[in-house]
Amino acid sequence: xxxxxxxxxxxxxxxxxxxxxxxxxxxxxxxxxxxxxxxxxxxxxxxxxxxxxxxxxxxxxxxxxxxxxxxxxxxxxxxxxxxxxxxxxxxxxxxxxxxxxxxxxxxxxxxxxxxxxxxxxxxxxxxxxxxxxxxxxxxxxxxxxxxxxxxxxxxxxxxx
Amino acid sequence: xxxxxxxxxxxxxxxxxxxxxxxxxxxxxxxxxxxxxxxxxxxxxxxxxxxxxxxxxxxxxxxxxxxxxxxxxxxxxxxxxxxxxxxxxxxxxxxxxxxxxxxxxxxxxxxxxxxxxxxxxxxxxxxxxxxxxxxxxxxxxxxxxxxxxxxxxxxxxxxx
DNA sequence: GAAATTGGTTACAAAAGTATAACTATTATT
DNA sequence: AATAATAGTTATACTTTTGTAACCAATTTC
Numbered sequence: 001x002x003x004x005x006x007x008x009x010x011x012x013x014x015x016x017x018x019x020x021x022x023x024x025x026x027x028x029x030x031x032x033x034x035x036x037x038x039x040x041x042x043x044x045x046x047x048x049x050x051x052x053x054x055x056x057x058x059x060x061x062x063x064x065x066x067x068x069x070x071x072x073x074x075x076x077x078x079x080x081x082x083x084x085x086x087x088x089x090x091x092x093x094x095x096x097x098x099x100x101x102x103x104x105x106x107x108x109x110x111x112x113x114x115x116x117x118x119x120x121x122x123x124x125x126x127x128x129x130x131x132x133x134x135x136x137x138x139x140x141x142x143x144x145x146x147x148x149x150x151x152x153x154x155x156x157x158x159x160x
Numbered sequence: 161x162x163x164x165x166x167x168x169x170x171x172x173x174x175x176x177x178x179x180x181x182x183x184x185x186x187x188x189x190x191x192x193x194x195x196x197x198x199x200x201x202x203x204x205x206x207x208x209x210x211x212x213x214x215x216x217x218x219x220x221x222x223x224x225x226x227x228x229x230x231x232x233x234x235x236x237x238x239x240x241x242x243x244x245x246x247x248x249x250x251x252x253x254x255x256x257x258x259x260x261x262x263x264x265x266x267x268x269x270x271x272x273x274x275x276x277x278x279x280x281x282x283x284x285x286x287x288x289x290x291x292x293x294x295x296x297x298x299x300x301x302x303x304x305x306x307x308x309x310x311x312x313x314x315x316x317x318x319x320x
Numbered sequence: 321g322a323a324a325t326t327g328g329t330t331a332c333a334a335a336a337g338t339a340t341a342a343c344t345a346t347t348a349t350t
Numbered sequence: 351a352a353t354a355a356t357a358g359t360t361a362t363a364c365t366t367t368t369g370t371a372a373c374c375a376a377t378t379t380c
Contacts, residue, residue: 005283005290008290008294009279009282009283009290011297011298012282012290012293012294013271013278013279013282015294015297015300015301016278016297017187017275018305019179019183019297019300019304020183020184020187021203021207021223022304022305022308023176023179023180023183024184025223025225026308027177027180029224043181046178047181063181063185064185064186064189065185111177115173115177118173119169119173121307121308122169122172122173122307123165123169124307125303125306125307127162127165129303130165130168130172131168132303133300133304134168134171134172134175135299136295136296136297136298136299136300137171137172137176137179137300138171138175138296139292139293139295139296140179140300141175141178143285143289143292143293144179144182144183144293145178145182146285147284148182148186148281
């Protein structure tokens with residue numbers, strides 16, 4: 001580890017720790033005021049859109065969510081008919097979760113609603129800043145997804 | 161608003177909404193397991209480090225935190241002797257909050273602890289990716305801070 | 321085939337965050 | 351001077367999230 005790289009890591013962490021409350025306050029407020037879902041179940045929907053099918057354990061692992069909580073959230077999403085439980089043909093213990101057609105559609109429109117204020121804020125930026133934020137958010141998403149979802153310590157593997 | 165800019169905004173929102181749970185799960189877990197503070201009070205400390213002095217109302221405004229919750233959080237931070245209340249000489253209704261010397265020191269060491277796992281994950285990246293993530297996080301922080309902390313709708317102004 | 325492990329659920333307790341109303345003290349309005 | 355508005359606290363109720371332990375069913379291990 002070069003000294004320069006270490007300095008960069010310190011600054012990355014400093015930046016991420018500043019970004020977090022900004023996103024958190026915006027999204028959680030909007031979720032509460034504009035939907036009857038909670039942040040946790042929205043995270044699950046986003047995950048399912050990306051991975052198509054995930055078991056209960058995999059969901060909990062990728063979101064660092066305790067298993068009993070995953071069960072409760074999925075129960076709510078099933079009551080809303082946004083996801084469905086599928087039995088795994090290879091292992092009858094496993095219950096796979098998948099978005100329903102309605103669930104995907106509803107998720108997209110919910111996302112539009114909860115990001116409305118954020119969109120308005122971004123719109124006010126100059127075209128140059130929008131392009132810079134676009135590039136930056138894409139890079140951050142790509143690399144953070146790589147390092148956060150993949151296994152960290154051995155044995156903490158989330159598969160898929 | 162050009163069509164291209166609108167497409168960029170959509171993608172920015174999509175990226176941010178993906179990044180949020182990644183940061184959220186990492187930080188909130190670490191905060192719970194490694195400190196006796198809660199995420200909300202850490203947000204306040206980060207804000208105070210940036211602004212030096214803020215009133216109760218300003219804190220609540222910038223973090224979208226209800227006023228009674230701000231009172232409770234500050235009470236805890238005062239019990240830990242990390243912040244102090246100061247009377248405002250110009251307006252005796254206002255109570256200003258400032259980090260104590262110890263508070264700043266403790267905050268820095270808490271940050272080191274709660275970002276330990278994140279550092280290890282970043283360290284495993286190539287130097288090229290670290291540099292890209294550094295640049296991206298700096299741009300995202302700069303622009304998001306600008307649009308999220310500043311007033312959105314008129315009358316929702318947080319001052320300072 | 322017995323024992324241990326894994327996937328998921330149930331039940332319960334506790335922490336954290338959100339929302340609202342009522343209240344005091346101070347300042348601003350008129 | 352009376353009234354309205356603002357800053358902050360207290361009290362209360364509720365939702366969301368986290369954590370733990372016990373439990374069943376299915377699979378793996380030895």
